[in-house]
Amino acid sequence: MAHPVKVLSNLLTLLAEGPPVALATVVATAGSTPRHPGARMVVAADGTSWGTIGGG
Numbered sequence: 001m002a003h004p005v006k007v008l009s010n011l012l013t014l015l016a017e018g019p020p021v022a023l024a025t026v027v028a029t030a031g032s033t034p035r036h037p038g039a040r041m042v043v044a045a046d047g048t049s050w051g052t053i054g055g056g
Contacts, residue, residue, distance in 0.1 A: 004040060007051035011042045020045040024053050 014021040026039040034055025041051040 004051070007040050007042055010050045014042065014044055026053050 011021065011023055022043045024041045024043065026035050026037050028037055029035075035053055039051070039053050041049055041053045043049045
């Protein structure tokens with residue numbers, strides 16, 4: 001799992017470069033889950049990702 005600061009740092013870098021980028025954030029969970037609210041993942045247009053919002 002990438003450190004949250006590194007995930008956001010990569011997001012800022014990608015936004016500055018201009019290609020499409022997405023930020024996924026877990027906002028709520030129910031029951032037993034591998035990640036808690038606040039978990040983040042950045043995904044670049046080429047499919048490269050940093051962080052995780054899942055358990056696998």
